[in-house]
Amino acid sequence: GENVEQHPSTLSVQEGDSAVIKCTYSDSASNYFPWYKQELGKRPQLIIDIRSNVGEKKDQRIAVTLNKTAKHFSLHITETQPEDSAVYFCAASRGTGGYNKLIFGAGTRLAVHP
Amino acid sequence: GAVVSQHPSWVICKSGTSVKIECRSLDFQATTMFWYRQFPKQSLMLMATSNEGSKATYEQGVEKDKFLINHASLTLSTLTVTSAHPEDSSFYICSAAGEGVAGADTQYFGPGTRLTVL
Numbered sequence: 001g002e003n004v005e006q007h008p009s010t011l012s013v014q015e016g017d018s019a020v021i022k023c024t025y026s027d028s029a030s031n032y033f034p035w036y037k038q039e040l041g042k043r044p045q046l047i048i049d050i051r052s053n054v055g056e057k058k059d060q061r062i063a064v065t066l067n068k069t070a071k072h073f074s075l076h077i078t079e080t081q082p083e084d085s086a087v088y089f090c091a092a093s094r095g096t097g098g099y100n101k102l103i104f105g106a107g108t109r110l111a112v113h114p
Numbered sequence: 115g116a117v118v119s120q121h122p123s124w125v126i127c128k129s130g131t132s133v134k135i136e137c138r139s140l141d142f143q144a145t146t147m148f149w150y151r152q153f154p155k156q157s158l159m160l161m162a163t164s165n166e167g168s169k170a171t172y173e174q175g176v177e178k179d180k181f182l183i184n185h186a187s188l189t190l191s192t193l194t195v196t197s198a199h200p201e202d203s204s205f206y207i208c209s210a211a212g213e214g215v216a217g218a219d220t221q222y223f224g225p226g227t228r229l230t231v232l
Binding site (some may be wrong): 036105 | 159163
């Protein structure tokens with residue numbers, strides 16, 4: 001069935017360092033890949049997404065790369081700050097994403113130490 | 115834009131009672147809504163997909179008679195946990211997608227409802 005694997009489960013970095021989170025998906029029909037940030041007890045917030053016709057997308061300190069052949073995509077956060085500390089989830093979806101169910105990875109707990 | 119609300123934000127109930135959770139899209143028409151359940155330190159698990167005016171589609175392993183979903187309008191979906199038991203205690207989150215929203219091909223999440231069953 002559909003599955004998204006996410007690594008690592010926890011990540012600890014010093015402020016200013018970069019953080020990389022990787023995900024692998026199983027459904028070759030997936031073509032929409034969002035990343036969500038969730039703080040404790042709060043809703044997931046979309047931070048960046050990428051569609052299958054694009055290999056890389058960047059938004060300030062955040063970037064996502066996609067390798068459709070290998071079926072994996074990654075989140076890159078540069079110049080990390082303490083407020084980046086949260087749980088990050090990757091997800092994959094068929095279609096354009098909004099009307100199709102999202103399959104979530106298990107999450108990565110990122111801790112940025114001052 | 116693209117604001118989704120949930121009510122209540124938290125609820126405590128006795129075992130055996132039913133609890134209704136509302137999910138509303140405040141500034142757009144949500145043709146599709148999703149219900150997720152999230153246990154502590156775990157990921158979001160999709161329970162069901164709800165399209166306005168039709169029956170919900172439940173994920174494998176989710177009891178449709180226990181988790182009743184109604185999507186009667188383009189701005190409101192409800193999840194009723196019937197005969198709740200302590201193992202139903204969880205964080206329930208809805209998301210919505212629809213027209214009239216910038217980037218309509220993505221989902222917007224509600225703030226979640228924390229259910230505790232005693």
